[in-house]
Amino acid sequence: MKNANDTYHSFSTYAGHRSAFYNLFQDYHRVMRLDLARELSSHFKRFQRKVAAAVSRGQGQIKVGKDPMSLGLYKRIAMEMLLSPSRDMVFARTFMVLSWNLMSRAANTASICYGHLEWREDALCVYFAHMKNDQRGSRPRDPRHVYSNPTAPEICPILALGVYWASYGVDDSDLRLFPGNDQYERFRKVLGRVLKTTPVADELERRGTSATDIGTHSMRKGASTFCSSGLTACPPAVAVHLRAVTGLPILQPEFAVLPPHFAAGAEIIQSAKRLCFPGLPESVEYVAEFALASLVYHIDFLRENLPNTHPLFQSALFANVELIESLRLNVDTSGSGCAIQPTGVLPHVTILTEILEARNELREEIIARKADMQKITELQDALCGRLVTDVSKLLEERVCQSGVPTCNSLADSVMKRLEDVGVLQLLLPRDDVAAGDAGLDTVVETAEPSAEKTSHHVYQWGGAMHLFPEDMVLPNGTAEQAGGVSYSFPLLKPREIFACLRDMRVPVSEDEIRACDVGAxxxxxxxxxxxxxxVTREDMAQIAFPGLPTLSFPELHSESVPDLTFYRTAQRLLVACGVDDFGLRDVLHPTPKRVRRQLSALINFSKFRTERLAAFSEITSQTDELLAQKKALQEENAALQRELDQLLEEQKAEEPARLQLQTEVNELEKEINVLNRQQAVLRHETDEMKTRRSEMEDAISSTRFTKVEAENDIERLKAQIVTSPDRVKGELQTIGRTVDKAKEDLLELEEKHAAVIQFIEIYERAEKELARTFKLLGEIEQELKTCKETKDQLKNASTRLSELRIRTTETVTRRERLEKLVELKKRELNRYMEDARAADENANRALQMARNELSKLEAAHQEVRQRIMQNNDASRKVELKMKEEEAQYTKELKNLEQMYTRLHQATEYYNQQVLGAIRLSS
Structure with a gap:
């Protein structure tokens, strides 16, 4: 009563043996004695305790039956079956998915017939007429519902059914969904093969499960365990038997999703069903419509994951691309305007759906309100700017009418005078300054602050509160133009400004900044x-104006040019930072309020620029990548051009062979037509000969039967022979005449038989000739197939040549455009060269003057170099002294470490002595 490894069987095994013993009495119509029944019951209970004790010691199986299949393992096995191109895997996957969703035994799944299937609302209904716990079929036959799962196509039962029908076809002569003998055993073997594949075996090893622990009953156990667990508030039994088993997310609104269905287009759907599922019984046509919709809905998933050799891609559906595209336009999973409604949905799913819709509506409303507030803010800013501009203009006009000069009018007069005498041309930036300005402009363009961070300050001056400071100067132009180039920034506190200057290592003190020292x-x-x-200080100190010698007294402007360059550069920077009213008075006579505002703007802009440098670097790298791609495309274009030329040459070389091949193909087609006509004539003659042969065979059979009857008559007459001589003579004469007539008939039959044999020989020769003809036709068809393949290759080559011609035309057009652009650039270059010659002449004159100035500056710089050398010598002496002090410090540190080590050893020795004395005293 044990296994081969000396372990006990499960309780169900021993219970089966006991039931068999009880059944033995019933088969022999005997009644078991009560004392024997009590003894068996008592013995079985003792044996159960013995087996339980042995199992607790590890001498038996703790688990009964196969392990339940978890949802993760179920998905992994289903996906592995889906990826396999084997038809057995298509069958096994459909069988497994239906068994999981029906929570049925494998034997019940194998017995499903087409008549047991129907579609109600959004579910596939399956009836079971015979089950293990209903052997007589007396229980109410309520269907079990199977729902689609669009969120997980690998375990969707409707998609699995569609793939199965499209791959295997539908045989209306068989009533069962899985036709064939012993489909249960077939599924068991295929499942065993899948469990031994590398991916699934690795997954089982990771989970600590053996392949022998998974069987056909694992789906039923796993489905019931999955549906009844996972929540502290488990779903009711109705939900378990309905929608929950499909694997839909029970805590998401997608739990109530409808299956993929067709919204419209009844005619095209019917034609598609006839094309994809020919021979389908009428009872499951509605089921097939949803199966087809699932196939079309998940077609991208199937194309992406299935191998090209999968039998699904050999079906009629995938051979018609236009039909697929027209069907995809009519597939939907939403319930809007749909006749079917979701069933088997828990109440909280409806609440979740309503919450999700309300959240989406609220999000859209918030976005709309933000947009409205943004528009209102922009209108308020524009109105405020226009109002201030108009008031400022009115005040300026009143002041000008009164004859009192203003700061703006004085500044305009000074700048106009400087422009008249040509001084402003001295402020033109050099190449490096222009490059720095260009980079600044690039950064400024991206430095548009968001409207959410804009803050408005209130200023008090003139006995009232204002939105603008007293010394604010409005920019020229309209309010829209001014708002497009000015940026807001927060005013920093003095300690924040000083902290930033210290980080920048600016050689100024706080007192100098507070006192608004001009130099600081x-x-x-x-x-x-x-x-x-x-732009460094030395760059701004250099004279970059080539027309300086044209002035009457250029030496008078040699000191003012660096100051004006500095002023112009600082003005450009501050305008970019949002300070549009920077003027000469801020350089010559700065005030604390304006200095604080200007430094706040500079610090804010500097931090903003630092933050945007990463984005600028990323854009630069992207530009480099695009340039590399452009170069690669140009190289590819050149390679394609070479390939095009080579293909054109090959086409020219292969043109005679193609024409010759075309001629041969035409001749073969003519010969095939002649042979087809000969074959038709021979087939007609063969049919006539077969008819004549059958007639002759019937005649021979009839003659043989007549001969047999004649022999019987002869035997019968022999028995009636009498001894009368006359009668004998008469009968002999009659017999002689009969024999002569029989001989004549025999000769005639032999002639007919020879003719039949000759006809048979002719027929056999005709059959051999037909066989040779058919063989020749096969060879001709093979040659035609080869010719067609060659034609297809020529067509593909022609298509590729046309594409290459188009690309060549585009390349030539682009080349012509580039040549025109090069010609234009050459003209501009000539003009620039002429300008450069004039500029070189002016520069040579300026260079001579600069050399004179350089000789003077070198004399002055000689003294500075001597001071630098002296400072370098002093620095070397200080460094040597520091090295000596560092060596001395290192030496003292080592001495201290040695002293510490000796002290530590002495302390340990002292502690040991004290501990030894304490032990001795105790």
Whole structure:
């Protein structure tokens, strides 16, 4: 009563043996004695305790039956079956998915017939007429519902049914869904093969499960376990038997999703069903419509995951691309305007759906309100700017009418006078300054702050509160233009400004900034110009105006040019930072309020620029990648051009062979037509000969039967022979005449038999000739197939040549356009060269003057170099002294470490002595 490894069987095995013993009495119509029944019951209970104790010691199986299949393992096995191109895997996957969703035994799944299927609302209904717990079929036959799962196509039962029908076809001569003998055993073997594949075996090993622990009953156990667990508030039994088993997310609104269905187009759907599922019984045509919809809905998933050799791609559906596209336009999963409604849905799913819809509507409403507030803010800003502009213009006009000069009018007069005498041309930036400005402009274009961070300050001056400071100067132009180039920034506190200057290592003190020292403010501005624009103080000090010698007294402007260059550069920087009213008075006579505002703007812009450098680097890298791609495309274009030329040459070389092949194909077609006509004539003659042969065979059979009857008559007459001589003579004469007549008939039959044999020989020769003809036709068909393949290759080559011609035409057009552009650039270059010659002449004159100035500056710089050398010597001495002190410090540190080590050893020795004394005293 044990296994081969000396372990006990399960309780169900021993219970089966006991039931067999009880059944033995019933088969022999005997009644078991009560004492024997009590003894068996008592013995079985003792044996159960013995087996339980042995199992607890590890001498038996703790689990009964096969392990339940988890949802993750179920998905993994279903996906592995789906990826296999084997038809057995298509069958096994459909069988497994239906068994899981029906929570049925494998034997019940194998017995499903087409008449047991129907579609109600959004579910496939399956009836079971015979089950293990209903052997007589007396229980109410309520259907079990199977729902689609569009969120997980690998375990969708409707999609599995569609793939099965499209791959295997439908045999209306068999009533069962899975036709054939012993489909249960077939599924068991295929499942065993899948469990031994590498991906599934690795997954089972990772889970600590053996392939022998998974069987046909694992789906039923796993489905019931999955539906009845996973929540503290488990779903009711109705939901378990309905929608929950499909694997839909029970805590998401997608739990109530409808299956893929066709919204319209009844005619095209009917034609598609006849094309994809020919021979389908009428009872499951509605089921087939949803199966077809699932196939079309998941067609991208199937094309992406299934191998090209999968039998699904050999079906009629995938051979008609236009039909697929027209069907995809009519497939839907939403319930809007649909006749079917979701069933088997839990109440909380409806609440979740309503919450999701309300959240989406609220999000859209918030976005709309934000857009409205943005528009209102923009209108308020525009109105406020226009109002301030108009009031400022009116005040300026009143002041001008009164004859009192204003700051703006004085500044305009000074700038006009400087422009008349040509001084403003000295402020034109050099190449490096222009490059720095260009980079600044690039950064400024991306520095548009969001409207959400804009803050408005209130200023008090003139006995009232205002939105603008007292010293604010409005920019020229309209309010829209001014709002397009100015940016807001927060005013920093003095300690924040000083902390930022210390981080930048600007050589100024806080007292100098507080006192608005002109030199200190200029140093700070020069530091920001160098950090943001890349223009150093030495660059601004150089004279970059080539027309300086044309002035009457250029030496008078040699000192003012660097100051004006500095002013112009600082003005450009501050305008970019949002300070549009920077003027000469801020350089010559700075005030604390304006200095604070200007430094706040510079610091804000500097931080903004630092933050945007990463984006600028990313754009630069993207530009480099695009340039590399452009170069690669140009190389590819050149390679394609070479390939096109080579293909054209090959086409020219192969043209005679193609024409010759075409001629041969035409001749073969003519010969095939002649042979087809000969074959038709021979087939007609063969049919006539077969008819004549059958007639002759009937005649021979009839003659043989007559001969047999004549022999019987002869035997019968022999028995009636009498001894009368006359009668004997008469009968002999009659017999002689009969024999002569029989001989004549025999000769005639032999002639007919020879004719039949000759006809048979002719027929056999005709059959051999037909066989040779058919063989020749097969060879001709093979040659025609080869010719067609050659034609297809020529067509493909022609298509590719046409594409290459189009690309060549585009390349030539692009080349012509580039040549025109090069010609235009050459003209511009000639013009620039002429301008450059004139500029070189002016530069040579300026260079001579600069050399004179350089000789003077070198004399002055000689003294500075001597001081630098002296400072370098002093620095070397200080460094040597520091090295000596460092060596001395290192030496002292080592001495201290040695002293610490000796002290530590002495302390340990002292502690050991004390501990030893304590032990001795105790």
């Amino acid at each position: 403010v200029r140093k700070v501005l020069e530091a920001f110009i160098e950090n943001t624009m890349g």
